[in-house]
Amino acid sequence: xxxxxxIIDPPSTGSWNMAVDQAILExxxxxxxxxxxxxxxSQPTLSLGYFQKHADRDLHPSSLSCPxxxxxxxxxxxxxxxxxxxxxxxxSSNRWSSQxxxxxxxxxxxxIGVLEEDGLTTALYRDSTATANLAKHxxxxxxxEISPSPVDPKAFLCFRRRSQGDVVFNGHKIVGSAQRRLxxxxxxxxxxxxxxxxxxxxxCGINDISGSKYTFAELASRLLPSIEDYLGTSMDRQNLTEPxxxxxxRVQISHFRNPKWLNRS
Amino acid sequence: xxPEELIxxxxxxxAHIAEQDxxxxxxxxxxxxxxxALTDLxxxxxxxxxxxxxxxxxxxxxxxxKATSELYxxxxxxxxxxxxxxxxxxxILNSDPYGEGWIIKVKVxxxxxxxxxxxxxxxxxxxxxx
Numbered sequence: 001x002x003x004x005x006x007i008i009d010p011p012s013t014g015s016w017n018m019a020v021d022q023a024i025l026e027x028x029x030x031x032x033x034x035x036x037x038x039x040x041x042s043q044p045t046l047s048l049g050y051f052q053k054h055a056d057r058d059l060h061p062s063s064l065s066c067p068x069x070x071x072x073x074x075x076x077x078x079x080x081x082x083x084x085x086x087x088x089x090x091x092s093s094n095r096w097s098s099q100x101x102x103x104x105x106x107x108x109x110x111x112i113g114v115l116e117e118d119g120l121t122t123a124l125y126r127d128s129t130a131t132a133n134l135a136k137h138x139x140x141x142x143x144x145e146i147s148p149s150p151v152d153p154k155a156f157l158c159f160r161r162r163s164q165g166d167v168v169f170n171g172h173k174i175v176g177s178a179q180r181r182l183x184x185x186x187x188x189x190x191x192x193x194x195x196x197x198x199x200x201x202x203x204c205g206i207n208d209i210s211g212s213k214y215t216f217a218e219l220a221s222r223l224l225p226s227i228e229d230y231l232g233t234s235m236d237r238q239n240l241t242e243p244x245x246x247x248x249x250r251v252q253i254s255h256f257r258n259p260k261w262l263n264r265s
Numbered sequence: 266x267x268p269e270e271l272i273x274x275x276x277x278x279x280a281h282i283a284e285q286d287x288x289x290x291x292x293x294x295x296x297x298x299x300x301x302a303l304t305d306l307x308x309x310x311x312x313x314x315x316x317x318x319x320x321x322x323x324x325x326x327x328x329x330x331k332a333t334s335e336l337y338x339x340x341x342x343x344x345x346x347x348x349x350x351x352x353x354x355x356x357i358l359n360s361d362p363y364g365e366g367w368i369i370k371v372k373v374x375x376x377x378x379x380x381x382x383x384x385x386x387x388x389x390x391x392x393x394x395x
Contacts, residue, residue, distance in 0.1 A: 050308075050326070051310070072333065073332070074307070074328035074329070074333045098394050100302075101302075104331055163305075163330040165331065177331075178332065178333070179332035179333070180333050181332055181334040183276050183335075183337065
């Protein structure tokens, strides 16, 4: 059985959160561990995708007061506020490291499955005809009629874009993920939006659409067993190792707190 | 160029080595398999000419809709030319990955690394990964 661990961090800064994911990825082949991490943000934070221009944040006035971090993964900007953020890192010794597309969809299907248990019909975004893609509630679902903001493939915010495999709920994107692939190891991290943020009021979370009351803790505890089942392993809760802690501080300085990295144009 | 004329790295880059003014110049790109696996490419970040590259180390990054991946140099040497039009025309990587989709040219220093594969061996690696 592949060795695996779970890390649940207290709410932290953007630079720390991104540095931890990067450090786990860089050391994955040394530790040989599959790492699932659930984490939160100490204050609402805007993360830019790897290739986004710093100046583009001016396009989104609602989040201008949020601290900024730039991810090592691509895609659009995310306002990390009322969400569960997860990361899953697999070393080269794990078969999932070479089955990256399957892993991407698998994690999203697990989230869909958990919500389905509560009667919420969500789906992978595939085309414009799937039921959950539509801005319309299925029969029996209690909630508020909220129209999703228009989809824009070049939108500044990740959650206003759509790509194959996103999780959508009544037309709203509620889960977005991205991968970073090194030679063999793989990091996937993503956001499960459970509530609207006042710093991105154009987006809705699961609770806003359905009237549910999901929290970070509930989503984490519900997702864990399904992910363990899927990966065929159990996960002990652990902390970062000392070499990882050193790597976190190193990449915080070299990248995630470095103005040259943050202000890329 | 056809893939049979090229040598491949485990990390899916290809190289074609030619003599030019007494120097070994390697043209480097990424394989059709890599392009297919990356799916919809949206950005590419490339170094400037003059940058030193080391075999097995990253020289650039490419972003698709779902993933950011590193580009690894199969050769040691110095970049002498960069396909600067490529980042704005990434569809070329789909239509002609072994020709117009070249990424960098490197003045090679030292011997060709022994771990590079011919096309048949590379294809076998790709087939075994699935």
